[in-house]
Amino acid sequence: MKFRTERDGLLEALATAGRAASTRGAGGPGATSLQLALHGNHLVVTGSDPDLVIEVRASVAGDSDGVVLVPSRLLVDIVRSFEPGAVTLTSDEDEVRITSGRAEFTVRIPVGAEISRLSAAEGEGITLPTTLFAEGLRQVVRAALADDTRAPQLTGVLMVATDAGLRLVATDSYRLAFRDLAGVSALAPGSEVLIPARALAEIQRLVGSGSDGAEGKAEPLVFHHGELDAVFDLGEVQLTTRLLRGPFPDYERLLPASYPNSFTTSRDDLASALRRVRLMVRDTKDATTPVRIAFGDGGAELTVLTAETGRAAERVEGAYSGDELVVAFNPTYLLDGIEAIRSDTIILDVIDSTKPATVRGAEEDDYRYLLMPVRVS
Amino acid sequence: MAAREQSGGPSEPLPEEHPPAALDVLHLDMDSFFAAVEVQRDPTLVGRPVVVGGTGPRGVVASASYEARVFGIRSAMPTAVARGLCPDAVFLAGRFDVYGEVSRRLREILESATPIVEPVALDEAYLDVSGSHRLVGPSRSIAEALRRRVRDELQLECAVGVGRTKLIAKLASKAAKPVVGPSGVVPGPGVVVVEAADELDFLHRHPVRAIPGVGPRTAERLARFGVSSVGDLASVGRESLVRLLGASSGRALHDLAWGRDSRPVVAERAARSIGHEETFAEDIRDGAVLARRARESATAVAGRCRAGGVEARTVTLKVRFADFSTVTRSRTLARPADTASVIGDAACELLVGLDTGTGVRLIGVHASALVVAEQGRALQLQLFGGEERPGAPSAGEDGDPRDEIEAATEAICQRFGAGAIALLGDQARSGPRSGPAGPVA
Numbered sequence: 001m002k003f004r005t006e007r008d009g010l011l012e013a014l015a016t017a018g019r020a021a022s023t024r025g026a027g028g029p030g031a032t033s034l035q036l037a038l039h040g041n042h043l044v045v046t047g048s049d050p051d052l053v054i055e056v057r058a059s060v061a062g063d064s065d066g067v068v069l070v071p072s073r074l075l076v077d078i079v080r081s082f083e084p085g086a087v088t089l090t091s092d093e094d095e096v097r098i099t100s101g102r103a104e105f106t107v108r109i110p111v112g113a114e115i116s117r118l119s120a121a122e123g124e125g126i127t128l129p130t131t132l133f134a135e136g137l138r139q140v141v142r143a144a145l146a147d148d149t150r151a152p153q154l155t156g157v158l159m160v161a162t163d164a165g166l167r168l169v170a171t172d173s174y175r176l177a178f179r180d181l182a183g184v185s186a187l188a189p190g191s192e193v194l195i196p197a198r199a200l201a202e203i204q205r206l207v208g209s210g211s212d213g214a215e216g217k218a219e220p221l222v223f224h225h226g227e228l229d230a231v232f233d234l235g236e237v238q239l240t241t242r243l244l245r246g247p248f249p250d251y252e253r254l255l256p257a258s259y260p261n262s263f264t265t266s267r268d269d270l271a272s273a274l275r276r277v278r279l280m281v282r283d284t285k286d287a288t289t290p291v292r293i294a295f296g297d298g299g300a301e302l303t304v305l306t307a308e309t310g311r312a313a314e315r316v317e318g319a320y321s322g323d324e325l326v327v328a329f330n331p332t333y334l335l336d337g338i339e340a341i342r343s344d345t346i347i348l349d350v351i352d353s354t355k356p357a358t359v360r361g362a363e364e365d366d367y368r369y370l371l372m373p374v375r376v377s
Numbered sequence: 378m379a380a381r382e383q384s385g386g387p388s389e390p391l392p393e394e395h396p397p398a399a400l401d402v403l404h405l406d407m408d409s410f411f412a413a414v415e416v417q418r419d420p421t422l423v424g425r426p427v428v429v430g431g432t433g434p435r436g437v438v439a440s441a442s443y444e445a446r447v448f449g450i451r452s453a454m455p456t457a458v459a460r461g462l463c464p465d466a467v468f469l470a471g472r473f474d475v476y477g478e479v480s481r482r483l484r485e486i487l488e489s490a491t492p493i494v495e496p497v498a499l500d501e502a503y504l505d506v507s508g509s510h511r512l513v514g515p516s517r518s519i520a521e522a523l524r525r526r527v528r529d530e531l532q533l534e535c536a537v538g539v540g541r542t543k544l545i546a547k548l549a550s551k552a553a554k555p556v557v558g559p560s561g562v563v564p565g566p567g568v569v570v571v572e573a574a575d576e577l578d579f580l581h582r583h584p585v586r587a588i589p590g591v592g593p594r595t596a597e598r599l600a601r602f603g604v605s606s607v608g609d610l611a612s613v614g615r616e617s618l619v620r621l622l623g624a625s626s627g628r629a630l631h632d633l634a635w636g637r638d639s640r641p642v643v644a645e646r647a648a649r650s651i652g653h654e655e656t657f658a659e660d661i662r663d664g665a666v667l668a669r670r671a672r673e674s675a676t677a678v679a680g681r682c683r684a685g686g687v688e689a690r691t692v693t694l695k696v697r698f699a700d701f702s703t704v705t706r707s708r709t710l711a712r713p714a715d716t717a718s719v720i721g722d723a724a725c726e727l728l729v730g731l732d733t734g735t736g737v738r739l740i741g742v743h744a745s746a747l748v749v750a751e752q753g754r755a756l757q758l759q760l761f762g763g764e765e766r767p768g769a770p771s772a773g774e775d776g777d778p779r780d781e782i783e784a785a786t787e788a789i790c791q792r793f794g795a796g797a798i799a800l801l802g803d804q805a806r807s808g809p810r811s812g813p814a815g816p817v818a
Contacts (some may be wrong), residue, residue: 152665173759254760290755330757356760372758 001038001066002090005058007100010087011079013056014072016237017047019202020054021072033069033110034076036089038062047072052199053118053240069109070096078105118229118240125222125233126186133221134207136168136179137200139340139367143177144170144197156194156244158251161187169251170197171370175333176251177340180366186223193225194248199232199241206234254370256356259349261322263295264362267346270316271338273302277312278331280304290328290374295320295350304331327353328374334359337369400516400539400570401507402642404546405487405523408534408555410500411440414479415469417532426466430456439471443555443562476500479531486526490519492651492685492747493644503543505642508686520568539570542638545580546571548587552579576636581608588633590626598622610634644747650693651685653677654741660699662736668725674742675721682720682744688713689744692723699736706730713748716756720744 017034035046041062046055068091075098079087082100090097091109098105137157145154151173158169166184170177187193207221219235225243232239274291281289281304294301297320303313327350338346343361350357353376359369407413411429416422426445430438436456448463456468480499487494490513493505506519513519520537527535538549553569555562571579584606585591585599598621604610610618611634619627632638653674661667671694682689693707706727714720724742 171760173761174757176760249761328755354758370760372760375756375758 001036001068002063002088003038003041003043003060004063004086004088005043005060007079007082007084007087009058010060011076013043013045013058013236014076014079016206017045017054017056018072018076019205020047020049020052020239032072034072035067035069036091037067038065040065048117051196051242052202054202055238055240057236057238066091068096070107071110074107078107118242125224125231128186128221128223129181129184130207130219130221130234132181132184134204135342136181137204139179139369140168140170140177141197141201141204142170142336142340143172143175143369145172153194153244153246153248155198156196156248157200158192158194158248159187160192161185161189169248171249171251173249174330174372175337176254176368176370177337178251178368182366187225192248193230194244194246195230196241196244199230199239202239203232203234206237206239254356255368256349256351256358259351259358261295261320261325261350263300263318263320263348263350264345265300265316265318265348267338267341267344267361270300270318270346270348271335273314273316274331274335274338277302277304277314278335280306280309280312281331290376291331291334292326292328292376294324294326295322296324322350325350325352327357328376329357329371330374333371337371340367340369342367399507400541400573401505402540402543402546403490403504403506403516403520403523404538404540404543404550405502405504405520405527406536406538406550406554407483407500407527408536409440409442409446410479410533411471411476412442412445413440413533414476415472416442418475422467426450426463427469428456428459428463428466429469429471430459432456432468432470443557446557447561479533482531483527486523486530489526490523492682492687493642495642495644503546503642511686512684517568517570520570524567534567536565537568539568541571541573541576542636543640543642544589544633544638545576545636547589548580548583551587577611580634580636581606581611583607585610588630590629590633595622595626607634644745650743650745651678651681651687651689651747652693652695652741652743653681654695654739656697656739657737660736660738662734664728664733667733667737667740668728670740671724671728671742672717672721674740675724676717678742678744679715679717679720682715682747685747687747688715689720690746690748691744692720692727693743693745694724694727694731695739695741695743696728696731696733696737697739698733699738701738703739704731707745709746713746 014034021032021034035044035048037044037046038060039062041059043058043060043062044055045058046053048054075096078098079100082103085100087098087100090099094109096107096109098107140157144157145151154170154172156170158167160167160169162180164180164182166181166186168179168181203221222233224231228243230241230243232241277291289304289306292303292305294303299315299317299320301313301315303311305311337359341359341361341364343364345362347360347362348357349360353373356370356372359371360367412427415427415429416425424444425442426448427442428438428445428450429440430436434457438450438452438454438456438459440452441450441459445459445463445466448466450459450462450466459466460468476499480496483500484494484496484502487502487504491504491506491509493508495503495505497503504519506513506516509519510516513522516539520539524535524537527533536550536553538546538551538553540546540549549569549571552565553567554565556565557563584596585604586593586596588607588610591599599605599610602613602621604613610630613621613631615628615631618631621627622630655670655674657670661670675692678689689710690713691707691709693705695703695705697703708723708727710719710723720742728740
């Protein structure tokens with residue numbers, strides 16, 4: 001195999017596919033390698049681990065066809081280190097030669113490597129509204145469980161077909177987020193699929209719809225799924241993910257019917273105050289030092305108190321209706337919810353110090369973020 | 378600071394206030410343990426002077442029954458001297474495997490009261506019961522219950538001292554012992570509780586030798602300055618003691634003489650652990666399944682930690698492979714924990730580092746380096762399920778009813794034996810081959 005191409009385009013293709021390649025060495029040498037397949041001027045870069053495959057197509061100046069596996073991390077690092085300009089990649093049975101300018105790398109091909117493939121999903125794809133879907137992902141993926149051993153089904157985002165459209169739901173059992181995408185029909189009525197949050201985070205990244213509103217790739221996002229896998233096509237990238245199996249928690253039962261106490265305030269004011277008082281929690285993995293919020297007339301008093309570090313307090317102005325009460329939260333979880341809101345004005349609904357609270361936007365009925373308090377005994 | 382008036386006693390003001398007066402330290406000491414075990418196993422010895430120890434020319438007495446003590450026989454005395462005092466006594470070489478076995482059963486009884494047991498010898502241990510009051514009651518009740526169980530289950534006698542510190546508990550257990558007088562053996566009270574307010578009076582009555590660290594030589598040196606009781610010692614200025622005995626032991630003795638003993642009861646690391654192991658009906662290769670099993674064990678361990686009011690600093694994962702080779706991996710937690718999620722996370726992280734592809738027949742999770750659970754800890758509540766089963770929704774809105782049930786179940790099992798009660802799900806889940814594991818070797 002031999003081809004020539006520009007450094008920037010190649011790097012983007014390799015880095016994107018490389019995000020599916022495992023960095024932990026799980027899944028054998030194939031899972032830490034990228035496969036490069038050249039046919040004419042069409043290069044296909046594939047990165048995969050047993051649960052996720054990312055394939056990126058790129059146009060190059062092909063010389064001779066072929067297929068080769070290269071250690072993922074190393075290849076990405078090599079190409080990234082080059083100056084912008086032409087890169088030539090040549091392979092034979094044992095090694096790959098990568099040259100650019102006066103730099104030349106010869107990399108041995110991993111022995112016995114083979115990349116995993118997921119079964120291709122069947123059926124017609126459905127085109128999703130790319131930006132809207134990515135925005136929903138931004139709001140929901142954050143509530144999924146990161147650790148995959150405790151309850152694998154909670155590491156996914158549930159996509160449910162509703163009467164009004166498509167609903168995305170995720171929960172790690174401490175908080176729960178859902179977003180309704182009105183008018184989006186991605187699934188057969190009444191059906192649902194559980195997609196790993198990791199794959200959806202990649203979709204979100206590929207679409208590049210950041211919170212600053214800058215739109216990245218607005219190409220159509222085509223989705224189809226089978227029994228075991230789901231496929232997303234976005235421009236030159238195809239992402240295939242294994243589906244998770246349920247049962248997903250019966251989340252609708254968790255939504256409180258009413259909230260007696262409601263705090264309305266500026267999203268940014270509350271978020272900045274939380275970020276400040278959270279500085280007192282030195283251990284980022286410490287899930288037990290809460291921020292105590294005392295709700296009362298005209299505002300809320302935020303306090304973080306730790307035995308080791310000290311104390312931080314800040315008052316946030318806002319409209320409060322309800323009983324005076326104190327509720328403690330994990331500040332990071334609360335901040336996650338607040339940052340997911342699009343509206344400038346947010347409403348924090350609380351019941352009491354042990355019942356779920358809700359974060360929502362003032363004019364944002366399609367999104368809810370539920371959060372359990374921290375019990376302080 | 379106002380000087381404390383103490384009539385007749387030393388009048389030096391306390392340099393600092395005492396910590397809160399929680400009587401949480403127990404010292405349990407078996408009555409002439411080795412001799413008593415021998416008597417219990419051979420009814421013909423009942424009522425006779427029995428001496429266990431080296432029977433050779435240079436042997437010393439390890440243990441003497443109260444009947445033998447009436448003749449003046451004491452521990453550590455050369456056996457030859459003991460023979461001279463009472464030629465008719467039964468002299469036995471001692472069977473330490475038997476004593477070890479009895480000691481192990483004693484340890485089980487002690488650990489039913491609190492996980493924080495610090496063994497000092499085969500027949501002696503300190504207990505920290507600060508986490509046990511909710512389930513078992515006040516320290517005096519714990520002490521009396523232990524004494525009853527030792528009598529009922531081991532058919533042996535013991536004395537228990539209760540105090541705020543190790544020093545006081547130890548002196549109290551001595552005060553609870555039978556007394557050997559010229560007219561015979563007078564039974565002791567069995568349990569002595571020294572209230573914080575009476576502590577200094579009690580302490581100061583003792584001879585200086587009662588204080589750990591005061592050996593014959595130090596006692597002799599102190600006696601030259603007219604110091605014979607702990608009260609005398611307390612009345613000597615700190616600086617004078619330092620000049621007399623050196624900086625470290627001078628300060629240490631001064632502190633102890635004033636009841637300041639900060640030595641914690643430390644559960645012995647290796648043997649002091651709470652563990653749960655499961656042997657599988659078939660070897661398991663699937664890492665995800667193993668992780669789930671590890672979490673189940675972690676859940677059981679966490680429940681027992683909470684029931685005992687302790688938190689673990691160290692989590693150990695034990696894995697026995699298909700070929701019976703066994704590895705253990707430990708990690709120290711950022712902060713002590715008693716929740717299934719934290720202990721389970723640690724166990725799973727340790728599991729990830731192991732190659733389980735050849736099959737695993739047993740997995741165990743042990744919590745060790747136990748400390749008394751911090752009060753007022755914060756707990757992140759959950760939307761559904763117990764803390765342990767995020768995947769199983771339940772109506773529980775206020776967090777973790779299951780934790781409470783687990784804790785209650787543990788308490789019942791501790792008092793009435795494992796298997797006295799189990800959650801239905803646990804019975805179905807754990808199968809016949811699983812159960813609490815013994816201490817980690």
